[in-house]
Amino acid sequence: MTTILKLGGSVLTEKDRPETVDESNLRRAATAVARAATVAEPAPEENDLVVVHGGGSFGHHHAAEHGVTTTDGTRDPGAVRAIHDAMKRLNGAVVAALADAGCPALPVHPLSAAHRHGEGELTLPVAVVQSMLGEGFVPVLHGDVVVHEDLGATILSGDEIVVALGSALDADRVGVCSAVPGVLDDGDVVARVESLGDVEAVLGGSAATDVTGGMAAKVRELLALNAPAYIFDLEGLPAFLDGEEPGTRIG
Numbered sequence: 001m002t003t004i005l006k007l008g009g010s011v012l013t014e015k016d017r018p019e020t021v022d023e024s025n026l027r028r029a030a031t032a033v034a035r036a037a038t039v040a041e042p043a044p045e046e047n048d049l050v051v052v053h054g055g056g057s058f059g060h061h062h063a064a065e066h067g068v069t070t071t072d073g074t075r076d077p078g079a080v081r082a083i084h085d086a087m088k089r090l091n092g093a094v095v096a097a098l099a100d101a102g103c104p105a106l107p108v109h110p111l112s113a114a115h116r117h118g119e120g121e122l123t124l125p126v127a128v129v130q131s132m133l134g135e136g137f138v139p140v141l142h143g144d145v146v147v148h149e150d151l152g153a154t155i156l157s158g159d160e161i162v163v164a165l166g167s168a169l170d171a172d173r174v175g176v177c178s179a180v181p182g183v184l185d186d187g188d189v190v191a192r193v194e195s196l197g198d199v200e201a202v203l204g205g206s207a208a209t210d211v212t213g214g215m216a217a218k219v220r221e222l223l224a225l226n227a228p229a230y231i232f233d234l235e236g237l238p239a240f241l242d243g244e245e246p247g248t249r250i251g
């Protein structure tokens with residue numbers, strides 16, 4: 001059983017205060033993940049878990065300062081290092097919290113091992129992640145800045161990593177822990193979204209042309225996965241890790 005879990009930057013950090021970890025949320029998330037990674041049933045060796053986290057007030061702040069997005073690149077090595085170093089600081093805090101909670105977490109930094117090339121193709125350190133899982137570790141990747149052929153370096157979001165790794169590892173379940181309890185329709189959590197049509201009906205507008213990110217883009221990407229994906233908040237995290245279906249099921 002392979003599970004990929006994204007911990008949103010808005011869950012782990014205080015979005016309005018630069019480089020501020022939300023310590024209590026991080027501890028809650030780390031406790032739930034550590035429990036899932038070490039429970040007896042299924043045995044830890046049959047229970048592969050990959051964690052990916054976003055940028056929150058660490059990555060986005062520096063990316064905006066240097067005008068770097070998923071499509072606007074930079075060739076300024078200082079800008080690349082500033083964004084990457086901030087993400088490494090957050091990753092260090094996440095790995096440390098997981099370790100404190102008893103989870104065998106190891107950091108994986110995309111800048112050093114991933115890149116975009118050709119027609120927007122993304123290469124991730126899949127073999128390294130698989131080897132770590134094979135040895136019983138929990139790899140912890142993060143949104144980052146990565147080298148992008150012909151553009152210098154661009155932002156690689158945690159959501160993109162989740163979708164690409166979900167396919168590459170043939171994941172059984174994908175979870176996205178966000179600041180909201182699921183896809184919302186007039187404040188109510190929608191139980192299931194199965195198609196782009198459903199997304200448009202619920203979120204309005206054309207999901208197919210939403211390039212600004214946000215929930216519609218997230219749902220669209222998750223729909224492309226073979227595995228079921230769930231969007232939930234911190235409240236729903238233990239249930240997701242127990243194999244239940246909190247929040248909104250995508251696909």
Ligand code: IPE
Pocket residue numbers: 007008009010053054055056057059060063083087142143144145155156157158159
């Ligand atoms: C962003 O990752 C990474 C950087 C800005 C370097 P995400 O886009 O996945 O982050 P969140 O979860 O939305 O904060």
